[in-house]
Amino acid sequence: xxxxxxxxxxxxxxxxxxxxxxxxxxxxxxxxxxxxxxxxxxxxxxxxxxxxxxxxxxxxxxxxxxxxxxxxxxxxxxxxxxxxxxxxxxxxxxxxxxxxxxxxxxxxxxxxxxxxxxxxxxxxxxxxxxxxxxxxxxxxxxxxxxxxxxxxxxxxxxxxxxxxxxxxxxxxxxxxxxxxxxxxxxxxxxxxxxxxxxxxxxxxxxxxxxxxxxxxxxxxxxxxxxxxxxxxxxxxxxxxxxxxxxxxxxxxxxxxxxxxxxxxxxxxxxxxxxxxxxxxxxxxxxxxxxxxxxxxxxxxxxxxxxxxxxxxxxxxxxxxxxxxxxxxxxxxxxxxxxxxxxxxxxxxxxxxxxxxxxxxxxxxxxxxxxxxxxxxxxxxxxxxxxxxxxxxxxxxxxxxxxxxxxxxxxxxxxxxxxxxxxxxxxxxxxxxxxxxxxxxxxxxxx
Numbered sequence: 258x259x260x261x262x263x264x265x266x267x268x269x270x271x272x273x274x275x276x277x278x279x280x281x282x283x284x285x286x287x288x289x290x291x292x293x294x295x296x297x298x299x300x301x302x303x304x305x306x307x308x309x310x311x312x313x314x315x316x317x318x319x320x321x322x323x324x325x326x327x328x329x330x331x332x333x334x335x336x337x338x339x340x341x342x343x344x345x346x347x348x349x350x351x352x353x354x355x356x357x358x359x360x361x362x363x364x365x366x367x368x369x370x371x372x373x374x375x376x377x378x379x380x381x382x383x384x385x386x387x388x389x390x391x392x393x394x395x396x397x398x399x400x401x402x403x404x405x406x407x408x409x410x411x412x413x414x415x416x417x418x419x420x421x422x423x424x425x426x427x428x429x430x431x432x433x434x435x436x437x438x439x440x441x442x443x444x445x446x447x448x449x450x451x452x453x454x455x456x457x458x459x460x461x462x463x464x465x466x467x468x469x470x471x472x473x474x475x476x477x478x479x480x481x482x483x484x485x486x487x488x489x490x491x492x493x494x495x496x497x498x499x500x501x502x503x504x505x506x507x508x509x510x511x512x513x514x515x516x517x518x519x520x521x522x523x524x525x526x527x528x529x530x531x532x533x534x535x536x537x538x539x540x541x542x543x544x545x546x547x548x549x550x551x552x553x554x555x556x557x558x559x560x561x562x563x564x565x566x567x568x569x570x571x572x573x574x575x576x577x578x579x580x581x582x583x584x585x586x587x588x589x590x591x592x593x594x595x596x597x598x599x600x601x602x603x604x605x606x607x608x609x610x611x612x613x614x615x616x617x618x619x620x621x622x623x624x625x626x627x628x629x630x631x632x633x634x635x636x637x638x639x640x641x642x643x644x645x646x647x648x649x650x651x652x653x654x655x656x657x658x659x660x661x662x663x664x665x666x667x668x669x670x671x672x673x674x675x676x677x678x679x680x681x682x683x684x685x686x687x688x689x690x691x692x693x694x695x696x697x698x699x700x701x702x703x
Contacts, residue, residue, distance in 0.1 A: 276471040278442045279433070280324050282331060288467075289429040290321055293420050300420060311397040313375070313405050314413070316422030319466030322400035325422075326371040335369040335396060336360050342377035350385045357395050360674050368395045371476050375399035376408035383410045390416050404515075424465025431460045433467055434474055447478050448488045455496035462500050473500035514545075521596075522553055526561045530600040537589075537596055547588040551577040552620050558602075565605035565680035572598045603680030611673035618671065625665040658692050 277283070281287045284294055284301060294301045303309050309329065314322040330337040338353050357368035370386075372378070389395045390413065397417065401408060405419055425433075434456055437443035451474075463470035477499040481489045517539050524532035536554045540550055559575035578596035634645030649659045662669050676686040 274472070275437060275443060275475040276468045277469065279437050279440065280327060282328065284332075287321065287324065287328065288432050288561070290325070290422055293422070294325070300418075304329055304332050309333065309369070309396050311395075311413075311417040313399045313401065313409065313417045313419045314422055315401050315403075315405050315419060317424045317465060317466040318402055318468075319463070320422045320424055321467070322422055323371075323373060326398050326400060329398065330369060330371065331641055333369055333396075335367045337371070338371050339371045339373070342372055342374045342382075345372075345382075347382055347385055350382060354385075354389050354394065357389065361394060367393070369398065370395045371398045371400070373400050376401040376403040376405070380410060383413055387412050387416075425467055425603045426465070427457070427460040430465075430467055430470045431456055434459060437471065437474060439672075440521070444475070444478055448483070449478050449491065450488055451477075451491040451496075452493060454493045455491050458493060458496045459500060465651055469500065505666055517651055518549075518553060521550075522533045522557055525554070525596060525600045526604070528600055528602075528604065530597045532598045533596045534593060537593060541589045541592075544585075545579045547585060548577070549594060550592055551580045551595075554592065554599055558595075558599050560609050561604050561606055562599055562602045563605040563608045564685055565682045566676065567681060569599050569602045569664070603682075605677045605679050605682045607674060607676050607682065611675070615671075615673045618668065622667065625667055628665060631663065637693040656692075 287294060292298070294304070300312075313468075314325060316322055338356070340349060340353065353368070353370060357370070360366045360368060375383075376697065377632050386395075386397060387410070390397050397413070399405075399409065399413075399417070403415060434451075438449050438451060439445055455477075459470045459473050463473070473496070477491050478489055480499075481491060481495060483489050517536055519590075521536035521540070524536060537550070555570070555573040555577055558569040562569035576591040579591035584590075584678045629643055630645060630647040630649075632639070632644040634640050634648075639645070649661050651657050651659050653659075657673065666669060674680045676689065678686065
């Protein structure tokens, strides 16, 4: 690098966004992710010993995936190369691999290749990396906000260690913001004083994304005039203007999608309407498809409420129809009504579990025909074959009930439905108990 290139690089670094200027250079400077790079942890030991294998860093935006890759780059004896899956093609990959082969052959130096947003590479691009990863020509570090088990080739995954990074806590972000205010690399030259409630607002609204918090701080400082003492004072009002709305961590096609809908369903099943409305609000705010939400409510009404409150399924189906009729944003109203109804309803999965038990029996038993008295006798020749013979019509008997064999031979003593004492199902249980008592009484009298 000549003097002109050095000057240009220095100018570019000085004009870089605050999030880039404040990027930690060592593991000790890193804030958060203690569970994977804390003292004594596997990844930290591997970095410090320069004994790395290929890695996939997976986590939400702004949690430190790229930062951790840069720290590794500064700690390793490998040559460091970086590609962005947004702009790189197969040709770029092949050139990096060619250079890596030359470096290994001429200097005995391996290459560490960092690929940001690796989930954006298609199958062909990912396949191009595989031989170099497999034979150790490169150490691959991929960063992704998407679940790698969905978006990265299985062959690459099997040759990599996957580390899931967590969103930063508000406490983590407060540390980073306070560090940036006094750091010479950050905003020290601006003589900034920020109210504590302003800092807390950024730390909370950023929703675990350090980059969002840094951007808000930098915007507030650069747009605030210094007072007569040359100090830029940032209060809560300025902080609120610099970050307009909370960042919702939710990806309709990725892991957050499945995690949030799982939490929503489990909250309905667990009879917590407040949690139900929280997770519903997340999905509504992220623009989740209302039909998808409605389907999950319908399933929960049938599976988890069941016959303890049959109206739950009616309400859920009505909400599903309403969603088609009104669409967003009004669809959130019937969805909220149905979700809260299901959450507050008594619960029973007895009908569903009975079906599961019946299916399990059928998977292990040989095929058994329908008992002769239950067979269809309406078509031509059926009666001559004895179909329907001996069938007892329930309406001809007291209380419209008569005991007869409805299960096929070999299953007649099975009991699949065991109603609970919850809600309407308690009445069903009483009804079945009364019917069975009448059958026993008739047997004794006979």
